[in-house]
Amino acid sequence: MTPILISGLPGAMALETARLVAESADLALTPFALTSAKHDSESLLIGAEKLRLVECKHVAPADLSADVVAVDYSTPEAALENLAWFVRQGLPVVVGTTGFDREEAIRLVREAGGLAVIAPNMAIPIVLLQAAARYLAETFPGALAGAELTIRESHQAHKRDTSGTAKALVAAAQTLGFGFTVEQIESIRDPARQSNELGVPDEHLDGHALHRYDARCAGGTVQLVLEHNVLGRRVYAEGTLRAIRFLIARRKADVRGQVFCMEDVLRG
Numbered sequence: 001m002t003p004i005l006i007s008g009l010p011g012a013m014a015l016e017t018a019r020l021v022a023e024s025a026d027l028a029l030t031p032f033a034l035t036s037a038k039h040d041s042e043s044l045l046i047g048a049e050k051l052r053l054v055e056c057k058h059v060a061p062a063d064l065s066a067d068v069v070a071v072d073y074s075t076p077e078a079a080l081e082n083l084a085w086f087v088r089q090g091l092p093v094v095v096g097t098t099g100f101d102r103e104e105a106i107r108l109v110r111e112a113g114g115l116a117v118i119a120p121n122m123a124i125p126i127v128l129l130q131a132a133a134r135y136l137a138e139t140f141p142g143a144l145a146g147a148e149l150t151i152r153e154s155h156q157a158h159k160r161d162t163s164g165t166a167k168a169l170v171a172a173a174q175t176l177g178f179g180f181t182v183e184q185i186e187s188i189r190d191p192a193r194q195s196n197e198l199g200v201p202d203e204h205l206d207g208h209a210l211h212r213y214d215a216r217c218a219g220g221t222v223q224l225v226l227e228h229n230v231l232g233r234r235v236y237a238e239g240t241l242r243a244i245r246f247l248i249a250r251r252k253a254d255v256r257g258q259v260f261c262m263e264d265v266l267r268g
């Protein structure tokens, strides 16, 4: 069993991932998990296991065995500092957190000879759409120059940042020729609007991700619409476990100093 250190408890994604790790046959939770200053020294039950929550600065290197793999679902503010800590401990890490400087994260991992999967969306069906958008952008740069785009995303009210998935799509859209910037993304966080206007079921108001990309081309005579809508968080946790197993295999192959994305994980 490979020990998995979860960071971001008691947050929603860290909890979902911890539960799936606890249910798996080949992975096991470390006896402690990483949290914010606010929850330091609390404990949490995951199935039958009681996890101690600690800030990373309170973890002694001796508490970490050499085969640990880490997962970070914390906050945009904490993610880079956490990543630097994982890399210093020599831990491969899956970073699902969004809203931080990705280029800085890549530099940090490469310079330290670390190993990471960093991706704003771990859901395999969404990763396929992202791959398709990237293919179109790389193959047909400028093909939609002059076309207009609107992007709307809806997430649970407590989400702190604009969708990292939508921001990543903007990069492909810009290459295709849309004059669109991430500041133009419309973020909906109001549960009443989500329920009445977007039809989000009540039980998913606290965990959903709706994305709609609406392009008007050829002087407005052609409309292209792309939507991806996720209810709940299980699909991200499943993708996270795939990323963990991918890193375990890379570590075994003695790979160092590399950052992977979920397309790499899908390719295997």
Ligand SMILES: NC(=O)C1=CN([C@@H]2O[C@H](COP(=O)(O)OP(=O)(O)OC[C@H]3O[C@@H](n4cnc5c(N)ncnc54)[C@H](OP(=O)(O)O)[C@@H]3O)[C@@H](O)[C@H]2O)C=CC1
Residues within 6 Å of the ligand: 007, 008, 009, 010, 011, 012, 013, 014, 034, 035, 036, 037, 038, 039, 073, 074, 075, 076, 078, 082, 095, 096, 097, 098, 099, 119, 120, 121, 122, 123, 158, 164, 236
């Ligand atoms: N890549 C993907 O597929 C997905 C990515 N995400 C991303 O994951 C992140 C977390 O989302 P979600 O779980 O909904 O958010 P939550 O706000 O529910 O959870 C974040 C948790 O991180 C904790 N935290 C704060 N500082 C630290 C720290 N220094 N170390 C460890 N933990 C810390 C917070 O503690 P406190 O309670 O004190 O604030 C909180 O409990 C977001 O960036 C989100 O966009 C989400 C879903 C899928």
Ligand SMILES: O=C(O)C1=N[C@H](C(=O)O)C[C@H](O)C1
Residues within 6 Å of the ligand: 098, 120, 121, 155, 156, 159, 162, 163, 164, 165, 166, 208, 209
């Ligand atoms: O916070 C979330 O919930 C999600 N965050 C990711 C993002 O910002 O793109 C992925 C997904 O949209 C869910």
